[in-house]
Amino acid sequence: MAVVLGVTAVVVLVPLVALLSSLLQPSIDVWSHLWSTRLPGMLVTTTVLVVGVTVGAAVLGTALAWLVAAHRFPGRGLLVWLLALPLAVPAYVSGFVWLDTFDEAGPVGQWWTGVAGADSWYPTVRSLPWAALVLTLALYPYVYLLALAAFRDLPAGQWETARVLSGSRWRAFREVALPAARGSVIAGSVLVALEVLTDVGTVRLFNVQTVADGVFRVWFGLADREAATELAGLLLLAAVAVLLAERRLAARRREATGGRDAARIEPEAIHGRGAVAVGGAVAVVLVALVFPVGRLVAWTVEAVRRGTTASAAGGIDHHLWSSLVVTGWTVLACVVVGVAVAVAARWGRGRRHRALAGATTLGYGLPGPVIALGVLVVLAAIDRTGWLPRGTLLVGSLVGLVLALVVRYLALAVKPAEQAVGRVGRSTEDAARALGAGPAGVVGRVQLPLAVQGLAVAGALVALDVVKELPATLLLRPFGVDTLPVWVWEASSDSRWVEAGPPALVLVALAAIPTALLLRLMVRGRRVDW
Amino acid sequence: MTVIRGSGTGLRATVAVVLFATVAWAAAGCGSGTEDASSGSGDGTQQPVSVYIGRHYGIEPVFEEFTKATGIPVVFTTGKDAELRERIKVEGPNTQADVYLAADAGNLQLAADDGLLASVDSPVLTGAVPERVRAADGSWYALSLRNRTIITSADRVADTDVPTGYEALGDPRWKGRLCLRPSTSAYTQSLVSSLIADRGEDGARAVVDGWVANEPTYIDSDEDMIEAVVAGQCDVAVINHYYLPRTVAEAGPIPVRLTWPTDPPGVHQNISGAGVTANAANPEGARRLIEWLATDGQRSFADVNYEFPANQTVPPRDELVAFGPYTVDSVAVREFGPLQAQAVRLLDEAGYQ
Structure with a gap:
């Protein structure tokens, strides 16, 4: 079993090591240049953005989850769904919709300067606060979904007792409901933090100079790949810090102990000030979902009118197909490898096993292009050895692309898979073995069926990120594979917003599928965190 | 919401995963077909x-x-x-x-x-x-x-006030009225590289310092800079020439004037x-x-x-003919490629965003 872990860890780590080995010979010259120019600003900006968005998403996600989990009001069933769907709108898409609408040259800015005069003050939209707002609205559903599941599992007995004893809903919320959801909120927030840390598309739109953005300034501006990857090493350190912090915080987590069959809390009818909260939730849906999607629809209509509904590589069908192929294979690979890692880690249970399992998830802490380059370097080296059959190359093959995406997103599958596997009690396992089942039998006949739900969560999480993924796909894709994000990029990098409309709209629709699946799994089935 | 428990969800989830996998499998089989399709317009020989x-x-x-x-x-x-x-x-x-x-x-x-x-x-x-x-x-x-050139608002900038070159953008009268592309853009990098090739590092630095002193609005899209000039967010901007005729072709005439830099050594191309x-x-x-x-x-x-x-x-x-004749900066295009890293450092040091 350690072999499975070892092999996976090697596959994930080799591309990272291939790049980060340059850390041993730091580019002192570039570092000192950066330190005296942009680096201090980048560190501050990154910290402010990551902390701001994470806290914002945690608060917003938790509050919205509590609103729909513990209250009754007209339209609640619909709102539960709509509040999850902003996850289907990539931040780099909602980002350019926001810019186009709220920038001084956009309709809102023009209206304002028309009303208040040409010289009146207008906020700079290309700035950190707006980037933080857009990212928060795009990422809060990660917290919302998990918090929703946690509140749903809150035992009614505990809640009622707390309410009666404390005499206030707010105090009961703080003292019972919130602690019960704590682990879930933290898990969701970690995902948000890592997404923000490694984001390169959205921050660039808003002129926000983060460390991840700096990696590309150095890589392409200074044409210094070594120095760029050293800077990326800084991101990896930050990611490890976030994951360690999670482990510490989660260790103190108090779980609701209602068990499977405990009664759920009874949602209360909303009245008075509560209506304001519902209004707030509706506003979130309008701003985070209806507004960007509405704008995409308008662009799409305009694109159809102009007859520009195809990219250089082909129409919607070609790109949709490419996206399905890349996403499908990556999900399959991530889930299979995730299960293998989880089972191996469980079987071994040692410190070393845990460390190896942790190592397989490091790819999530680096920006996509850095991973892509690492994988490219390794695959090209393999291609050059001549081990492969003549005419077969890994670089520029679907296998190479999927491998890069697995390295990047495996982390998303491992944690739900660990829970899926962990759900099976040791006693079940022992019983199965006592009855003569070997390790394979235990996995196949006992653990897997019980764990399907965890695997669905793993698959949906991976699908959600892969379907929106751009940088690795752009760099590694084979001829004839052009995903929807590639088309969105081709159009938007040339400021052809209208032409970016159709692929962006289809992309949102496609990403809504794993989002809906996630929500369904969160509100219906047994609980799986990530 | 009623909470339904049991294996129903698990089953549906399995079906979803299996379906997704099947689609992917089928797609992979057709992967080579896709490649043929995109190259199939020739006679195949x-x-x-x-x-x-x-x-x-x-x-x-x-x-x-x-x-x-x-x-x-x-x-x-x-x-x-x-x-x-x-x-x-x-x-x-x-x-x-x-x-x-x-x-x-x-x-x-x-x-x-x-x-x-x-x-x-x-x-x-x-x-x-x-x-x-x-x-x-x-x-x-x-x-x-393609020429990196200067556009001005036809409404708010008089014909006689139009900047005559890249250095003139540093004139204090453009303070708060200037839009530029950030230093991450290859366009900015190559412009500054050619400034270094023409004037040496110190000469180029003086030009960039002038821009930065005017507190430009940084917009990472030439198209959006045209919009910004139309909307009054800035009065002068530096863009690649082709964005203007393209915008006009799509949206009709706009009050934006394109001029070629006439100060020696001429237009950066x-x-x-x-x-x-x-x-x-x-x-x-x-x-x-x-x-x-x-x-x-x-x-x-x-x-x-x-x-x-x-x-x-x-x-x-x-x-393009309608924009009139221009003198092109005579430094060979191949000369400023190697200066790019130097240009980026200069931009970093000047506090250019």
Whole structure:
């Protein structure tokens, strides 16, 4: 079993090591240049953005989850769904919709300067606060979904007792409901933090100079790949810090102990000030979902009118197909490898096993292009050895692309898979073995069926990120594979917003599928965190 | 919401996962078919030319025209100039690219310096492409030219006030009225590289300091800068010339004036260009594609994006002729590629965003 872990860890780590080995010979010259120019600003900006968005998403996600989990009001069933769907709108898409609408040259800015005069003050939209707002609205559903599941599992007995004893809903919320959801909120927030840390598309739109953005300034501006990857090493350190912090915080987590069959809390009818909260939730849906999607629809209509509904590589069908192929294979690979890692880690249970399992998830802490380059370097080296059959190359093959995406997103599958596997009690396992089942039998006949739900969560999480993924796909894709994000990029990098409309709209629709699946799994089935 | 428990959800989830996997499986089987489809426009007897291309607008009809004329099919993959160059470098002897087509001279020269491009000795190309806009050793050739130039608001800037060059943008009268592209843009980098080539590092620094002192609004899109000038967010901006005729063609006339810098040494010009990769599997087809693009294909290639043809025997579009004549900065395009890193450092130090 350690072999499975070892092999996976090697596959994930080799591309990272291939790049980060340059850390041993730091580019002192570039570092000192950066330190005296942009680096201090980048560190501050990154910290402010990551902390701001994470806290914002945690608060917003938790509050919205509590609103729909513990209250009754007209339209609640619909709102539960709509509040999850902003996850289907990539931040780099909602980002350019926001810019186009709220920038001084956009309709809102023009209206304002028309009303208040040409010289009146207008906020700079290309700035950190707006980037933080857009990212928060795009990422809060990660917290919302998990918090929703946690509140749903809150035992009614505990809640009622707390309410009666404390005499206030707010105090009961703080003292019972919130602690019960704590682990879930933290898990969701970690995902948000890592997404923000490694984001390169959205921050660039808003002129926000983060460390991840700096990696590309150095890589392409200074044409210094070594120095760029050293800077990326800084991101990896930050990611490890976030994951360690999670482990510490989660260790103190108090779980609701209602068990499977405990009664759920009874949602209360909303009245008075509560209506304001519902209004707030509706506003979130309008701003985070209806507004960007509405704008995409308008662009799409305009694109159809102009007859520009195809990219250089082909129409919607070609790109949709490419996206399905890349996403499908990556999900399959991530889930299979995730299960293998989880089972191996469980079987071994040692410190070393845990460390190896942790190592397989490091790819999530680096920006996509850095991973892509690492994988490219390794695959090209393999291609050059001549081990492969003549005419077969890994670089520029679907296998190479999927491998890069697995390295990047495996982390998303491992944690739900660990829970899926962990759900099976040791006693079940022992019983199965006592009855003569070997390790394979235990996995196949006992653990897997019980764990399907965890695997669905793993698959949906991976699908959600892969379907929106751009940088690795752009760099590694084979001829004839052009995903929807590639088309969105081709159009938007040339400021052809209208032409970016159709692929962006289809992309949102496609990403809504794993989002809906996630929500369904969160509100219906047994609980799986990530 | 009623909470339904039990295995129903698990079952549906399984079905979803299995379905997804099946679709992917079927798709993979058709993967090779997709590739054939994109190259299938030729007669099938000739080996296709593979292109890594950093320019992606309107390129497909141009390649189709080439295939029609020569029977050689073209397959291509789009991407960013620098990343595609990196991919060719890493792929080494196994590269799948026969042609590297980039929208920036800097990246072409860096590719040549890394030995990624083959030196092509072609009388057709040396005849069609001026010496100033090709590599000295024939490793790359310009296919179209674009000018980084100045636009001003026709409403708020008088004809006599129009800045006459890049340095004039540092005049204090433009304080708070100037829009520029951030230093992450290859356009800004190549402009500053050419300033260094012309004036030396200190001279270039003085120009950039002037811009920064005017507290420019940084907008990472030439198209959006035109909008910003129309909307009154800024009165003067620096853009690639082709964005203006393109915007006018789409949206009708706008109160924006395009002028060529007249201060010596003149207009900063960059190129789109191409070279045959050093390890091309089909170098002959690659050479023919570039030769065709520099001659018979010039019109289509340059016109689709309102660029100037590199081949001086091919007249530019009428919209471009209407902008009037210009003097081009005579520094050879290949000279400022290697200065890019120096330019980025200078921009960093000047506090340019």
